[in-house]
Amino acid sequence: MIKMKNLLFVFIALTVLLTGCNKEEDLGESRLDTTTPPLSELDQWLRNTFLPYNLEVKYKWDDFEGDMKKNLIPTEEDKVKPLMDVMDKVWIKCYEEEGGDDFIKSYIPKLIYLLGGAGVNPEGTITQGTAEAGRKIVLYEVNKFDATEAARINRFFHVMHHEFAHILHQTTLYEVIGYEAISKGKYRSDWSNVREANVEEYLGEGFVSPYSMSSRDEDFAEIIAYMLTRTRQEWDDFISQEGANTEKLKAKEAIVVDYFRNTWGIELFDLQALIAEKIEEITTVVPEEQPKYISPFKLQSDCAQLCSCQEVVHD
Amino acid sequence: MIYNYIKSILFFITACLVVSSCVPEAEDVFELSALERADKNKEECFNALIDAEKGWLVEYYPLVKHYGGYTFIMNFTDEGRVEMTPEVAFEENATNSTFRVHSGQGTVLSFDTYGALHHLADPEELLPKYKNQDISWADLTENPYVSFGTGYGGDFEFTLDSIGEEQIYFTSLKRKTRVVFTKIKDTSGKDYLQAQSDMNAILEEKASDGLFLEYNGKQLELTYDFFHKFNIYQHDNIGVYAEEPMPFVVTDTGIKLYEALTIDNVTVSEFDWIEGEGIFRSEEGAMLVQGRTPRSEFTSPTDYAIHWVNFKLSSQAFLDDVKILEAEMYNASQNPGLFGGVKDIRFIMNGYPTAQAYYGGSHRIDIYSEIAAVRESNLYLIGTTAISMTETAFNFALSFGDGYGGTAGYAPFHSLVNNWLYNILYRPNVFSVEVEERWSLGERYTNIKLTKKDNPNYYIILELE
Numbered sequence: 001m002i003k004m005k006n007l008l009f010v011f012i013a014l015t016v017l018l019t020g021c022n023k024e025e026d027l028g029e030s031r032l033d034t035t036t037p038p039l040s041e042l043d044q045w046l047r048n049t050f051l052p053y054n055l056e057v058k059y060k061w062d063d064f065e066g067d068m069k070k071n072l073i074p075t076e077e078d079k080v081k082p083l084m085d086v087m088d089k090v091w092i093k094c095y096e097e098e099g100g101d102d103f104i105k106s107y108i109p110k111l112i113y114l115l116g117g118a119g120v121n122p123e124g125t126i127t128q129g130t131a132e133a134g135r136k137i138v139l140y141e142v143n144k145f146d147a148t149e150a151a152r153i154n155r156f157f158h159v160m161h162h163e164f165a166h167i168l169h170q171t172t173l174y175e176v177i178g179y180e181a182i183s184k185g186k187y188r189s190d191w192s193n194v195r196e197a198n199v200e201e202y203l204g205e206g207f208v209s210p211y212s213m214s215s216r217d218e219d220f221a222e223i224i225a226y227m228l229t230r231t232r233q234e235w236d237d238f239i240s241q242e243g244a245n246t247e248k249l250k251a252k253e254a255i256v257v258d259y260f261r262n263t264w265g266i267e268l269f270d271l272q273a274l275i276a277e278k279i280e281e282i283t284t285v286v287p288e289e290q291p292k293y294i295s296p297f298k299l300q301s302d303c304a305q306l307c308s309c310q311e312v313v314h315d
Numbered sequence: 316m317i318y319n320y321i322k323s324i325l326f327f328i329t330a331c332l333v334v335s336s337c338v339p340e341a342e343d344v345f346e347l348s349a350l351e352r353a354d355k356n357k358e359e360c361f362n363a364l365i366d367a368e369k370g371w372l373v374e375y376y377p378l379v380k381h382y383g384g385y386t387f388i389m390n391f392t393d394e395g396r397v398e399m400t401p402e403v404a405f406e407e408n409a410t411n412s413t414f415r416v417h418s419g420q421g422t423v424l425s426f427d428t429y430g431a432l433h434h435l436a437d438p439e440e441l442l443p444k445y446k447n448q449d450i451s452w453a454d455l456t457e458n459p460y461v462s463f464g465t466g467y468g469g470d471f472e473f474t475l476d477s478i479g480e481e482q483i484y485f486t487s488l489k490r491k492t493r494v495v496f497t498k499i500k501d502t503s504g505k506d507y508l509q510a511q512s513d514m515n516a517i518l519e520e521k522a523s524d525g526l527f528l529e530y531n532g533k534q535l536e537l538t539y540d541f542f543h544k545f546n547i548y549q550h551d552n553i554g555v556y557a558e559e560p561m562p563f564v565v566t567d568t569g570i571k572l573y574e575a576l577t578i579d580n581v582t583v584s585e586f587d588w589i590e591g592e593g594i595f596r597s598e599e600g601a602m603l604v605q606g607r608t609p610r611s612e613f614t615s616p617t618d619y620a621i622h623w624v625n626f627k628l629s630s631q632a633f634l635d636d637v638k639i640l641e642a643e644m645y646n647a648s649q650n651p652g653l654f655g656g657v658k659d660i661r662f663i664m665n666g667y668p669t670a671q672a673y674y675g676g677s678h679r680i681d682i683y684s685e686i687a688a689v690r691e692s693n694l695y696l697i698g699t700t701a702i703s704m705t706e707t708a709f710n711f712a713l714s715f716g717d718g719y720g721g722t723a724g725y726a727p728f729h730s731l732v733n734n735w736l737y738n739i740l741y742r743p744n745v746f747s748v749e750v751e752e753r754w755s756l757g758e759r760y761t762n763i764k765l766t767k768k769d770n771p772n773y774y775i776i777l778e779l780e
Binding site for chain 1: 413433437438
């Protein structure tokens with residue numbers, strides 16, 4: 001009886017296996033369109049500039065790349081080249097010079113996605129940039145970029161330095177126990193309630209910004225971003241201002257500087273000086289394709305000076 | 316036993332035959348594969364878009380219940396570029412950006428770099444206005460689309476519905492509003508926008524003076540609520556009870572509604588400007604006219620009345636004050652300099668509660684009240700009040716605009732009513748506030764009693780239904 005059952009099982013198995021599809025169809029060529037779309041002058045420039053770093057720059061809308069929970073808008077084409085040109089000079093080339101060719105090519109994110117408008121959060125705060133697993137950086141508010149003012153450049157590169165710092169510490173961790181001990185118990189989830197004007201509330205606790213109070217890693221990334229968007233003197237003045245807890249900030253600075261030196265072989269203050277130098281160069285040269293931005297207030301003061309000079313001449 | 320065994324074998328053989336019958340090929344329902352059909356659809360859409368010598372007239376509603384429609388002229392090129400020129404009132408420049416047609420949820424037209432259309436999707440657009448409370452909290456809470464970071468709620472990706480001879484129909488991807496692209500033939504895009512701009516100026520002028528929708532001998536009051544959107548109001552004897560948004564676009568000849576409107580079996584969708592008559596008229600005979608006849612409750616030529624919620628329960632002392640105000644306003648209306656010397660002027664204050672809620676154990680009631688003047692058969696809103704009250708606090712805010720009438724002639728009434736309300740009510744330490752609820756004939760009424768601290772016989776009871 002058992003034999004009969006076995007025979008039956010074999011019979012069924014063979015039936016199932018052998019009565020499958022008996023025709024092989026030629027699938028032919030792929031129907032998916034894999035041809036390269038026509039490249040504009042801007043596309044060509046982006047490829048030529050960033051291909052050596054294996055970096056793709058996406059500036060056209062792709063809803064899979066952004067945060068689907070937010071209302072976002074694409075970039076103005078005219079903003080892309082000025083921004084990415086400065087990105088190349090101020091960010092990539094500076095890290096390359098201080099950290100070496102291999103360093104930047106290894107850790108640079110593989111994709112930068114540009115968005116025109118702000119990433120407005122439900123509680124009214126604004127996200128300026130995000131990093132995802134060291135692979136992608138999303139940069140918001142590109143339509144507001146202006147390459148002729150240091151403050152406007154630094155607003156964007158603050159985000160880049162911040163997100164790149166996350167990539168680095170996610171690759172090799174810094175001295176977290178010592179770092180966390182400096183502001184132990186002071187990290188808070190309601191950091192968005194802390195106003196920038198109340199410097200004592202955050203600087204007084206050894207944080208460079210309200211956002212840096214949100215977590216240890218954000219604090220670490222914020223310190224780096226603040227250092228690299230200021231000259232040495234500006235940084236020293238910033239952490240020594242009235243109401244700041246200079247001792248705590250210096251302690252954090254020391255860990256960050258050691259981390260860059262020992263882990264990546266980069267002297268952070270040298271990198272800081274190089275970036276400041278590049279920004280100085282960029283903001284003092286008026287690009288041909290863009291008129292120099294002049295603040296209305298500056299215009300008024302220039303006019304006042306001019307007027308007073310004329311008065312002197314007349315006198 | 317043998318019988319069972321044979322039955323098992325037959326069962327398994329049948330099962331095997333059923334399961335292993337994948338040899339015959341299924342017949343295709345469509346001639347082309349799904350991918351080929353999607354590609355074909357994309358190609359047809361792309362080719363249709365670039366095949367318009369004078370471009371396309373695009374009427375776009377970003378968020379139908381909140382805003383009206385915006386007009387753009389779009390010219391597409393086979394290099395994937397699009398020139399967008401918005402209507403003059405939009406106050407944005409023409410742009411040249413990129414587009415692509417791709418497969419997503421169907422065939423999708425994406426404007427993938429920033430152009431004039433994206434202004435309506437910019438999440439920062441309404442943020443400053445929010446801070447000034449230009450959008451009500453009701454909007455914020457009732458409509459999930461309207462929140463921080465929504466802007467005007469616009470899309471810049473549209474799903475293809477169908478391609479016609481002269482029109483292409485899309486649906487916006489996120490908001491699901493209908494978007495119609497109409498091929499421009501008889502005129503140029505520039506001429507159309509100029510004519511549309513002229514029509515817009517006429518509409519703005521008429522709307523600022525107050526418009527009514529007139530049909531079958533009746534009138535419904537309209538307010539020009541936002542860019543290219545009317546609200547239709549229907550009134551009962553107490554106050555406003557229904558409000559319906561009526562979004563539209565301005566065309567070169569008049570206005571076109573987003574959805575046909577049916578009231579009392581009259582359906583209208585477009586109104587053309589009739590120059591000689593100074594009205595907008597639909598083919599069906601409905602008209603948009605400036606205010607002419609009164610609401611039904613104001614038909615008596617001699618009456619003038621003040622209604623403010625229902626204060627009939629208030630003390631005689633308070634009602635005496637009301638009569639003084641009525642008399643003062645009536646006397647003021649006799650001034651020949653006001654309203655051209657027409658004496659038949661009445662004043663109405665209608666209020667209705669907008670919110671009742673308990674906050675931290677305190678009962679809070681918000682009331683919106685209109686103060687209006689009626690001259691002959693025209694109704695003019697001269698001011699609004701926003702009242703918020705709890706058991707312990709009474710906040711009162713007056714807002715006097717130029718009203719529908721838009722003339723400075725109302726100024727004396729503003730100050731008159733303002734002073735009266737201030738003297739009577741807006742004195743935080745003068746009144747104590749009590750709130751009680753009562754039921755009558757199955758209806759709940761909320762009474763708010765304001766009593767003068769130095770004279771308990773002077774009290775006002777606002778009865779809210």
